[in-house]
Amino acid sequence: MAQSASPRDASPALDQQDDATPPVQAKLFNRLPAPHAGDHPLSIPQDLRPPSIALGELFAAIHAAKIFTDAKAVADAIPDQAPVDLVAMWKQQKDLPDFNLKLFVSEHFTIPVLRSAAYSRKPDENVRDYITGMWDILTRDADTAVPWSSLLALPQKYIVPGGRFSEIYYWDSYFTMIGLYEDERIDLMRNMVQDIASLIARYGHMPNGNRTYYLSRSQPPFFSVMLDLLASHDGQVVYTSFLPELQREYDYWTDGAATLKPGNAWRHAVKLPDGTLMFRPWDDMNTPRDESYPQDLATARQTQRNANDLWRDLRAGAETGWDYSSRWLADGKTLSTIQTTSLLTIEYNCLMVHLMQTLSHAYALSGDKGKSASYMQQAKQLQDAINHYLWDEKEGAYFDYNWKTGKPTGILSTATAVPLFLHLAPQDKADAVAHTIQKRLLHVGGLTVTDQVTGQQWDAPNGWAPEEWMAIKGLEQYGHHDLAADIGRRWMARVIGTFEKSGVLLEKYDVVANDISPTGGKGGGEYPMQVGFGWTNGTLLGLMNRYPQNTRKVLDKNPLADQPSQQPLPPVDAWDAKGPDIPVTEKSPLKGVPLSALHTEEDAQDEQPRKDAPTGANVQQNPPAASQPIPPAENGKPPVVTPPLSPAPPSPQQQQQQQQQQQKSGTP
Structure with a gap:
């Protein structure tokens, strides 16, 4: 992308993290959650360690044996006893001649059943009725804490996205709530806000989702936007009722910012050379993700990069919700070049402005004029920074900004519409964004999330419901009604x-192909296409109500409209497999549960490494050498974490070099 002349481009590369950065005081994984205020209290202190840490070598061994087709199934499986005891039992038995790891897993783990995969369209059911019917399928009752489960119990009913995603997710929830609002399911919408507030109150932030392995990161901070939606029904009392959670959310995202020196970064906060505070993706851990463990090991083998730096960037990429996209890749195409922690993203900074604005409003309602004015001033400063650092005049769009190089990434995405969605763009910039979107991202089925084709799921040819919704609403707010309606019509026709x-x-x-595929297209990414699906259902219902005439046109043009499908697809199981030939005993927690989550011999044959497969670094199928969260040390310096690239321990000189490298990268 050609760069426009701007003072930001003349900025020197930023200085990196120094020793003055404040330590993180909270020892997240050593704390117990506060008791629930709801009807379903936590009955036991829960082990907050992710399974990769709690199970250690056993967790790695299960992956190495390829017992599950979906890595997330390992992270979600529930041990039948304390992990330390189960690991000890496994170590005693694993070298015996007749030991069978699959049978061991079958006897000592419970595999959660994917309920949403069992639903498909009923005869004569139209899309609106399908959405209404899916709410019950996607609803989970208030949780009771289960010993040694990775699931974090929630006090109220909640909606899950569907498929392999059987827990609440942060940014998904907002777009699902749109449909609940449109369907007058205010009870469920209110419950979800209360659940998210509960997680913020218990852990200091809303995690990526309600799993222990998601506690080390969050997702785009939509909590304040959710409150806007709820307040449109329940009134202004919503803001004061949830003021403590709003404040805790702000404190999490700005942790360490108050004492940062210009040119330094700490967790999510980055202070630019001119003193401007902006925000980046982050994860407090730098090991393979529990839910994508073998994929992250494989990515590390394909590069000579420091594995822990790579894994932190992969984790931070997952925090963005766009896992993965050319937006985060240094070369625009190769996953191992991911650089997420080096980027100030459009969504994070826009949503932080909204959070500050909401705090200002909430404090004004509560009578604290001083805090109200302070947060409004912070919001204005960050809004100005967005329109300076993230704006490219020549391209007519907002871009993510590399705070280390002092330059925008040049990857156009639908995120360019987020400043419009949150009403943060001047009119002239909004007009330019509308022109750019129409010229470069609009296709027969709606907007592609980027104009790059990489095979990643958050790139072309894919369109995603939350991005369509934010673009449509943002364009409408700035007077581009025809373009907004056109995008809505195309997207509804595709869906x-x-x-x-x-x-x-x-x-x-897939919004580029002229022909509509019953499977939605090739998909791309780390896992198969998922059905359900929370945010698609929610935003589609919102668009159908917003554009009823366009909806009718879509249905009139479709010869199958309002008729039962002739050949509906069978239900799609995210862990689809035939199941291995292992017994299910009376003792087994799997008794009566389909073994579709378990691996098959045919799968194993299909997954044999190809001769031309990249080998890269010798990353072993073992737990990382430092399988634990990486909170900063008391002196502000990061503990050295040795990537599993060699069986030999690092020398003191190597440790010192790794520590210096981490300090230069701006990571705690």
Whole structure:
């Protein structure tokens, strides 16, 4: 992308993290959650360690044996006893001649059942009825804490996205709530806000989702936007009722910012050379993700990068919700070049402005004029920074900004519409964004999330419901009604047309192909196409109500409209497999549970390494050498974490070099 002349481009590369950065005081994984205030209190102190740490070598061994087709199943499996005892039992038995790891897993773990995969369209059911019917399928009752489960119990009912995603997710929840609001399910919408507030109160922030392995990161901070939606029904009392959680959310995202020196970064906070405070993705851990453990090990083998730096960037990429996209890749195409922690993203900074504005409003309602004015001033400063650092005049769009190089990334994405969605763009910039979106991202089925084709799921040819919604609403707010309606019509035609062929709504769609695929397209990414699907259902219902005439046109043009599908797809199980030939005993927690989550011999043959597969670094199928969260040390310096690239321990000189490298990268 050609760069426009701007003072920001003349900025020297930023200085990196120094020893003055404040330590993080909270020892997240050593704390117990506060008791619930709801009807379903936590009955036991829960082990907050992710399974990769709690199970250690056993966790790695299960992955190495390829017992599950989906890595997330390992992270979600529930041990039948304390992990330390189970690991000790496994170590005693694993070298015996007749030991069978699959049988051991079958006897000592419970595999959660994927309920949403069992639903498909009923005869004569139209898309609106399907969405209404799916709320019950996607609803989970208030949780009771289960010993040694990775699931964090929630006090109220909640909606899950669907498929392999059987827990609440942060940014997904907002777009799901849109549908609940449109369907007058205010009870469920209110419950979800209370659940998210509960997690913020218990852990100091809303995690990526309600799993222990998600506690080390968050997702785009939509909590304040959710409160806007709820307040439109329940009134202004919503803001004061949730003021403590708003404040805790702000404290989490700005942790360490008050004492940062210009040119330094700490967790999510980055202070630019001119003193401007902005925000980046982050994860407090730098090991393979529990839910994508083998994929992260494989990515590390394909590069000579420091594995822990790579894994932290992969984790931070997962925090963005865009896992993964050319937006985060240094070369624009190769996953191992991911550089997420080096980027100030459009969404994070816009949502932080909204959080500050909401805090200002909440404090004004509560009578604290001083705090109200302070947060409004912070919001104005960050809004100005967005329109300076993230704006490219020549390209007519907002871009993510590399705070280390002092330059924008040059990858156009639908995130350019987020400043419009949150009403943070001047009119002239909004007009330019509208022109750029129409010229470069609009296709027959809606907007592609980027204009890059990489094979990653958050790139072309895919369109995603939350991005379509934010672009449409943002364009409407700035007077671009025709373009907004056109995008809405195209997207609805793609989604409803796919529904008529398949009988389900999906996570994402190919919006470039002229022909509508019943499977939504090739998908891309780390896992198969998912059905359900919370945010698709929610935003589609919102668009159908917003553009009823366009909806009718879509249905009129579709010869299958309002008719039962002739050949609906069978339900899609995210852990789809035939199941291995292992017994299910009376003792087994799997008795009566489909073994579709377990691996098959055919799968194993399909997954044999190809001769031309990249080998890269010798990353072993073992738990990382430092399988523990990486909180900063008391002196502000990071503890050295040795990547599993060699069986030999690092020398003191190597440790010193790794520590210096981490300090230069701006990571705690």
